[in-house]
Amino acid sequence: MALEVRIKKKLNRFLLDVAFEAGDGVFSLLGASGCGKSMTLKCIAGIEKPDEGRIVLDGRVLYDSEREIDLPPRKRRVGYMFQDYALFPNMTVLQNVMAGMKKPENGRPDGDGGDGRPKRLFLRKDRRRSEAAALEKAEDILRRFHIYELRDIYPAKLSGGQKQRVAMARLIAQEADVLLLDEPFSALDSHLKWQLEQEMKQTLEGIGRPVVFVSHDRDEVYHLAHRICCISSGRSQKTMPVKAFFENPGTAEGAVLSGCKNVAAASPEGSHALRVREWGITLNVRREIGAEISAAGIRAHAFSRVRRASDDNVIPVLDPFVLEDPFEWTISFRAAEGGGTLQWKVPKAVMKDAEIPPELYLDSDAVMLLSRS
Amino acid sequence: MDSLTALLQSVDFSPLIISLKTGIAATIISFFLGIFAARKVLRAGRHVRAVIDGILTMPMVLPPTVAGFFLLLTFSLRRPVGSALYEHFGIRVVQTWLGCVLAATIISFPLMYRNARAAFEQIDVNLVYAARTLGMSETAIFWRVILPAAGPGVVSGTILTFARALGEYGATSMLAGNIQGKTGTISQKIAMVMQNGDYAAAGFWVVIVMVIAFIIVVATNLVTSSKMKEAKRF
Numbered sequence: 001m002a003l004e005v006r007i008k009k010k011l012n013r014f015l016l017d018v019a020f021e022a023g024d025g026v027f028s029l030l031g032a033s034g035c036g037k038s039m040t041l042k043c044i045a046g047i048e049k050p051d052e053g054r055i056v057l058d059g060r061v062l063y064d065s066e067r068e069i070d071l072p073p074r075k076r077r078v079g080y081m082f083q084d085y086a087l088f089p090n091m092t093v094l095q096n097v098m099a100g101m102k103k104p105e106n107g108r109p110d111g112d113g114g115d116g117r118p119k120r121l122f123l124r125k126d127r128r129r130s131e132a133a134a135l136e137k138a139e140d141i142l143r144r145f146h147i148y149e150l151r152d153i154y155p156a157k158l159s160g161g162q163k164q165r166v167a168m169a170r171l172i173a174q175e176a177d178v179l180l181l182d183e184p185f186s187a188l189d190s191h192l193k194w195q196l197e198q199e200m201k202q203t204l205e206g207i208g209r210p211v212v213f214v215s216h217d218r219d220e221v222y223h224l225a226h227r228i229c230c231i232s233s234g235r236s237q238k239t240m241p242v243k244a245f246f247e248n249p250g251t252a253e254g255a256v257l258s259g260c261k262n263v264a265a266a267s268p269e270g271s272h273a274l275r276v277r278e279w280g281i282t283l284n285v286r287r288e289i290g291a292e293i294s295a296a297g298i299r300a301h302a303f304s305r306v307r308r309a310s311d312d313n314v315i316p317v318l319d320p321f322v323l324e325d326p327f328e329w330t331i332s333f334r335a336a337e338g339g340g341t342l343q344w345k346v347p348k349a350v351m352k353d354a355e356i357p358p359e360l361y362l363d364s365d366a367v368m369l370l371s372r373s
Numbered sequence: 374m375d376s377l378t379a380l381l382q383s384v385d386f387s388p389l390i391i392s393l394k395t396g397i398a399a400t401i402i403s404f405f406l407g408i409f410a411a412r413k414v415l416r417a418g419r420h421v422r423a424v425i426d427g428i429l430t431m432p433m434v435l436p437p438t439v440a441g442f443f444l445l446l447t448f449s450l451r452r453p454v455g456s457a458l459y460e461h462f463g464i465r466v467v468q469t470w471l472g473c474v475l476a477a478t479i480i481s482f483p484l485m486y487r488n489a490r491a492a493f494e495q496i497d498v499n500l501v502y503a504a505r506t507l508g509m510s511e512t513a514i515f516w517r518v519i520l521p522a523a524g525p526g527v528v529s530g531t532i533l534t535f536a537r538a539l540g541e542y543g544a545t546s547m548l549a550g551n552i553q554g555k556t557g558t559i560s561q562k563i564a565m566v567m568q569n570g571d572y573a574a575a576g577f578w579v580v581i582v583m584v585i586a587f588i589i590v591v592a593t594n595l596v597t598s599s600k601m602k603e604a605k606r607f
Contacts, residue, residue: 047502073505086503090521099517100507174507 003027003178003210007043007053007063011036011234016050018236020229022178022210028225028242029214030257036234037214038083041180044212045080046073057177057210079176083183085167087155093166094151098138100174138173145169161192168203179204179211185220197223218259222246230254252370255297260368261343266296274367280336284312286364297368300330300345303360311361315342320356329354387554388562389581391473395558396539399477400485403534406478407485408527411493412515414486426490433483437543440479444548448472472549473556477538485534492526493519532593536586 006019016036020027031037042048044055044062052065061069062076079100087096142148145165155163164184171179184200185193201224204211215221221228222242229239232253240250249255255263264278268289274296275282283296304311315335323330327348332341333356344360414425432440448455448466458464466472496519504514520527542560549556551565559578566574 042502045502045506047505073502074508074510076506077508078506080503080506082499082503084497084499086497086499088500088504088518088522090524091517099504099509102508170507176506 001058001177001209003044003058003212004054004056005040005044007040007050007055009039009043009048009050011039014234016040016234018231018234020236020239022212022227024208024210025226026204026211026213026224027239028221028228029212029231029236030218030221030228031214031216031231032257033216035231037216037231038182040231041080041182041212041214044178044180045078046071046076047080060177077175077177079171079174079179081167081171081179081181081184083186085155085163085187087158087163087166087170089155092152092154093147093158094138094142096155096166097141097169097173098134100170100176101134101138102175141169141173144172160188161196164188164196165199168200172203176209178209179207181211181213183214183216185215185217193220200224218246218257230257232257248368248370249297250370252295252297252372255295255368255370259299260297261300261345262298263370264296264340265294268293272364274369278340279342280334280339281315283362283367284364285367285369287369289369292371293369294372295370297370298342298362298366299368300343302366303344303346303362305346305351305357305360307361308363310363310365312364313362313367315360315362317344317356317359322354322356324354331356384577385553388557388559388578391470391555391557392539392559395470395473395477395541395545396535398474399481399538399541400531400535402474402478403482403485403538404531407482407530407534408489408520410486411489414490415493429486430483432479433487437476437480437541437545438547441476441544441547444472444476444479444544448475448548467548468550468552468556470549470556473541473545473558476544476548477541480541480544481534481538484537485530488526488530488533489523492523492530495526496522528593532589536589539585540582 001024003022005021007016008018009016013034014036016039018036018040020029029037029040039048043050046062049070050063050065053063054061054065055063057076057078061067062071062078063069088099091099139148139151142151145168147162147165147169150158150162150166155166158166164187167184185196188196197220204224213221213225225242227239228242228245230237230245230249230251230253237251237254245254246258249258249260252263252265262279264276266274266276266283268291269275269282271288272285273282274285274289274293276296283298303315307314317331318334318337320331320333321341323332329346329348329351331344331346331354333344334341410429414422414429417425445467446452448458450456450459450465450467455466458466464471466475500518500522501514504518509517540560541558542564545556545558546561546564551557551561557565559582563575563578563582566578
């Protein structure tokens with residue numbers, strides 16, 4: 001199963017221009033808030049209409065501007081989990097979960113089956129039997145998500161975590177061909193998040209359908225996703241496996257989204273050195289620098305106080321400013337007089353007191369070589 | 374005690390019956406028309422919406438006698454539409470109970486329409502989107518998602534509509550007149566007996582109207598507050 005998306009849509013502040021392909025497994029769209037991630041999901045679901053492009057799900061064309069195909073949302077078989085979960089306030093948990101299940105009186109999902117004959121009529125006996133089957137199925141799903149005892153409760157009385165479970169149960173019960181998750185953890189307290197991430201991981205494991213997971217949180221993405229595509233100012237970038245992306249995001253925008261605190265424009269000096277004017281330093285790089293490289297990135301944790309054999313970059317520490325976090329130190333400093341600041345993070349387990357050394361050391365492999373997208 | 378019974382027996386209760394019947398009929402019509410109009414107007418373009426909304430709200434801001442004027446202009450037996458209706462279909466609006474209902478409906482309709490519209494506007498649009506992606510039909514979405522979510526607003530709109538229709542005077546007296554036992558509503562009764570300075574009779578009907586209004590408002594509060602507890606919207 002696969003979802004192919006290639007759409008363009010003019011938005012207020014920028015042009016949304018997104019292209020990606022999501023196969024089985026969890027595909028993540030990572031981007032800052034307001035970059036067009038949610039709009040992309042809404043276009044896939046048919047809630048919003050792109051200006052042009054094509055959306056294909058398992059060979060079914062959901063949208064094609066050239067062929068003027070634009071299926072309505074209810075015929076797309078796309079499951080959508082909203083940021084605020086959008087549970088129906090007037091329905092109980094059970095009714096919410098059953099809201100998306102196919103009902104016998106609805107006939108086939110695509111109406112009359114295309115042969116022009118009226119919808120199949122169901123005998124009352126059949127109807128009753130299938131209603132009982134639907135109820136049984138819904139109750140199974142409730143049990144699976146540990147919300148069976150909440151079945152007669154209204155959403156207003158649920159906690160954030162329970163709401164998310166109900167939304168997830170509703171999504172699974174719907175049996176859609178693709179699941180779209182829009183920032184599913186953003187409405188949750190951080191202590192709940194961890195457990196629900198685990199539950200989500202188990203649910204999504206081997207689900208056998210594409211899952212598109214939208215997030216601005218790199219930790220969530222790292223935990224849950226297999227493949228990742230960054231969106232910045234509406235433009236999607238190359239899709240990469242998650243591990244590879246966090247090792248080297250490839251682009252300056254991707255590096256910032258991956259949580260790299262130090263990103264600056266750089267120009268190659270020979271094949272193994274990068275001049276970073278903003279920081280006032282030149283970095284030695286072990287790999288050969290390609291022509292497309294125009295920026296450098298250094299993770300805040302990559303600096304070392306102690307010089308190791310492979311550390312062939314020595315970086316002066318000027319004007320340090322120390323910020324104390326519960327478990328680590330965050331130190332911003334300049335590498336040259338009047339240069340821009342860099343950020344260094346070191347766990348308190350490694351450095352008990354904030355003793356700022358006169359210089360830091362950096363492995364030449366730890367310099368990320370980045371291009372502009 | 375006997376005198377009270379005698380008094381009650383001597384009173385003609387037809388104004389009460391006529392007012393209630395008129396109020397209920399007008400409310401039912403306004404309920405469906407108002408919701409229908411609110412839904413259509415919300416889906417219209419911005420400019421069309423502004424104009425249509427203005428027209429639909431007019432009866433609320435204009436004096437009821439203006440509505441009465443237009444109703445007579447249309448339905449009077451001496452006017453083309455009114456005479457055609459009477460000749461071809463035997464429908465007479467002027468001086469009939471139908472006139473009462475029509476006048477009350479026109480006057481109370483904006484209350485239903487505006488309240489329904491305000492209630493629909495406040496619905497979390499994601500609920501509708503979610504319903505669509507869940508495969509629900511537009512009709513099902515309206516009855517199972519939009520209307521319940523707009524519930525409190527629609528209920529209070531209905532109540533206000535009923536209260537307004539129940540007390541309608543201006544347009545009703547012009548169109549339907551005050552025929553005892555036929556179009557004589559409570560408000561017309563009060564106006565009529567007051568012309569003779571009969572405070573006792575007027576007071577009697579005033580008390581009845583106040584009791585009805587109070588019961589309605591309290592009952593609604595009870596109904597909506599129990600619903601509110603479950604929806605806990607605030």
